[in-house]
Amino acid sequence: MAAGTAALLLAAAGISVPLLLEDPAAPAPVQPETIAVETPLPPEPVFSYYTQIGPPEGSPLTSVEPLALTVGAAKTGTSLPAGLVGLSLEATDLADPAMSGDNPEMVQSLTGLGKPLLRFGGNAVDRRFFWTSAGEPVPSNLKGDKAHPVRAVAPADLERVNTLLEATDAAINLTVDLGHYDPARAADMAAHASRIFGDRLAGITVGNEPNGYPSNGLRDSGWTMEDYLTELKAYAQAIYEVAPDVKIVGPGVYSEAWWEPFAKVDLPQQKVFSFHHYPLSSCDGKSDANGEPILANLMSQNVHDHADYYRGEALKPASAAGLETWITETGVSACPGSNETTKTHASALWAADYAISGAQLGVSRLSFHSSLITCRGGPPMSAICSGGEYLQPNGAVEERANYFGLSMIAEMQPGEFLAAEETGGGLSHSYAVRHADGSISVVLVNANNPETDAQMNVSLVLPGRPLTAAMSQLTGSSYTSEDSTMIDGQLTEAVPVSERLTLPGFAYGSATQEFVLTAGTVTVLNFTFQD
Incomplete structure (x- = not known):
């Protein structure tokens, strides 16, 4: 209570006191400091910690x-959507009996x-593919080998393929x-596809890479x-006249000049903007040394930065037109045959980073x-392929290294990306996603050389006090290793977050986490927080 006010109250009570006046020049009284009290954390549970593979001896x-x-x-x-990661297959693969819900190998993969979104198109659609609902003979002008x-x-x-979509909760994009x-034959296919697939039909593309037709x-x-x-x-x-709710996805090209015209073209149905992208497709390296499909290029900051730039440019006309953007065909390289990037652990590191950075x-x-x-004998850059001798599939479906890189990202729950600031780390890339349940996933792509580089010290600051820190990690012995990329020590996809072990060195309730990561890994951490 101010002194002047106290004196007036005493005088009113009949007590004679000198009148004290407040000095206007006097400093304001100091208010008690408000101290934020953190909500107590529940008792720390007993954790089972993840055992991370170390660098190779010597x-x-x-x-x-x-x-x-x-x-x-x-x-x-931006958001990490459900169904981000999918496969692109040839249109003729629609006729393959392996594409069935009765095929447990395919279902598991x-x-x-x-x-996933299964896109059927490729070079086959305009050359070796014939749609018929009336049983006509295949035209003689179509050629294959x-x-x-x-x-x-x-x-x-399509009925058989739909059993696979139902078994895997997948969607489909037809070309x-x-x-x-x-146009009439295409509309007939669209009508049957709409009837058979229903909401699983995500869209139809007209032609494959038409910019290359001339x-x-x-x-x-x-x-x-x-x-x-x-x-x-x-x-x-x-197509609109027989299936008005089916979207047109396009242009599905590798030429930037075609992007904006498609985004602006007036069609009766909804559109989705799509393009194709193979970052390392300077096959002989003469036109662009940085685009040659060699390991030195794949494991470089340049390939990451250039991919971000190129995709960012593609997003501009789509965003201006209010269109969703898909990359309907992608991979390390469009160059035919094997090269030093194919089937390697390096391609798994690239695939994981390309997928989540795209999102x-x-x-x-x-x-x-x-x-x-x-x-x-089949395409070496394929994420999946069939077992058996050349052109004699035995029913097995095998996954290559890049499949496991994709699976690391595909297994994540949807969410919204959070802003993150990073310094150091050498050749590494980081991402953070907040999920609907309030948990946060942090993805760390440590693309440093697993044969020569030491473990990387990480200091991670989170926007809250974590109660749990689940960990999953993709590993490989070297950039060039084949058929040895693993997730959590096994040749299989990651287990659900609820089944994962805890980050080694996890500091319960601390917003700052200190730990190390082995080179040549993709690590997904999921933190839960107190409400």
């Missing part, structure tokens, strides 16, 4: 600059990719033949992007190009 152990990572509470505005035969696809094939102009013989050299748009409109109208940029679907041809 390695030079080159030191890696420590990683300082601060995860904030602010959101970036696709389930390891979350709720022993490894890539011409195949007819009928409604019964119709534009190489042989026939150079690959599917159109004459004078065929232009304007011609494509004219033909696209005819296809879209025919953080704003891409909502990524389909990694694969093949059902036998692993032996």
